[in-house]
Amino acid sequence: MDLAELARHTGAEVNKYYVGLGQTAQTVPAPDEDIVTMAAAAARQIVARHGADGIRTILFATESGIDQSKSAAVYVQDLIGLSAATRAVELKQACYGGTAALQLAAGIVARDPQQRVLVIAADIAKYDLDSAGEATQGGAAVAMLVAANPALAVLDEPSGLYTANVQDFWRPNYRSTPMVDGKLSIGAYLEAVEQAWKDYEGRGGRGFAEFAGFCYHQPFTKMAYKAHTRLLELKGVEPTAARLYADLSRTAVYNRMIGNSYTASLYVALLSLLDHAEDLTGRPVAMFSYGSGAVAELFSLTPVPGYRDQLRTAGNRAAIAGREPISYENYRAVRDFALPDDGAELTVPAVTASPYRLTAVSGHSRIYGADR
Known part of the structure; x- marks a missing residue:
């Protein structure tokens, strides 16, 4: 629709x-x-x-x-x-x-x-x-x-983790649709980005500048832009419109047309990036996964030689x-x-x-x- x-x-x-x-x-x-x-x-x-x-x-x-x-x-x-x-x-x-x-x-x-x-x-x-x-x-x-x-990508170490007991989005057994506090959920997501990144850094993760792409869970695609703005500011990088577009636009092509897909959303973003980017062989891609309630993880994947032959x-x-x-x-x-x-x-x-x-x-x- x-x-x-x-x-x-x-x-x-x-x-x-x-x-x-x-x-x-x-x-x-x-x-x-x-x-x-x-x-x-x-x-x-x-x-x-x-x-x-x-x-x-x-x-x-x-x-x-x-x-x-x-x-x-x-x-x-x-x-x-x-x-x-x-x-x-x-x-x-x-x-x-x-x-x-x-x-x-x-x-x-x-x-x-x-x-x-x-x-x-x-x-x-x-x-x-x-x-x-x-x-x-x-x-x-x-x-x-x-x-x-x-044949597509290597799952890298380490991961940055974050969990907080936040009542931002949940669905009791007696409901077919969730309960949502939208403002709280956006704030919880942004806090999770920052804290997961800090844990990732603390465990010896890659430097911010090493990543060739950034994929985020996209409950709506503008959420990825909000999250990346938070991360750029944390690293002292000005979040200009040009920088945000360069880092994120290719990851949002599919999700813009599909809508939210909960657990699948982050991986739809990855597919979108791989289908629309130049050759990323050997170039790590940052992945940020968020689940309300809340649990988050920041990790990376590195495409391997020949991965483009595997794309669909x-x-x-x-x-x-x-x-x-x-x-x-x-x-x-x-x-x-x-x-x-x-x-x-x-x-x-x-x-x-x-x-x-x-x-x-x-x-x-x-x-x-x-x-x-």
Whole structure:
């Protein structure tokens, strides 16, 4: 949905969204899509290219969980046809969960270099209708394969860490949308950037000038600009418009059109940078991961020789361009669609063009189908 459609409903000037938030559109998942179908669609590209041999672990990060007990990774393992000799686990810490999964995967591979770990970050960001957060909704899934000899980028040491008990964004079990204190959340994010950077420096991390790029979690793309301004000021660098554009614009291309995707957002930013930057071989990229509540981590990745041959730029652009534009009225109809919460049977209408879809709810269970 183009945010001009939302502006038409709210009466807001469209540049409140286009410029103020840095968002032009948001992804609205179809009724027969959820985090499992999106995750499986992302992961199957990895299996198709790299095979399934040696993948003995799936780590699925999300804050849009579909079950309080069973991991969404179990459904993905089945849909993409991985061996039964696989551990499948779901992780949660707001938008930080994808980075937690990545770091856990690195530990597994370090212990057993013969293993490969499939890391998935998938979320659907939904806020109360007619709330300030509605303009920042979205959804996406990113899949990553972690191996001892990576073809894309090396995960560097060290990391800078920060945790603070902040009630800026949370979703109790009885709610389908989160509670948000927007002003507090922005302040908590900026404090986390500064403190995680200081911890990173204290542990012997790279110098600020060594980084060829800076990727941030983007609940809305202007948040990355706020965070980078804080970091530049901390390092005594003037945060001019030209400097901010040079450092960040390539990381925001996809997120501007997708909206917030929680755990996937930081890695969508990385994809955007890799797809739009010049050759970054051997040049480290700073990564800042933030999850409300709050947990943050600052680390870096260094692209390896030949990484550009691994990029899926055309496919990424096609995935975004291939979405169907919808009106505000259609968006509301999608938002009004709800799965039963009382055990009722439901056949879900076929809408998505994704290779996987939610087909039904039966016996309190979600039923998935695949067009392989």
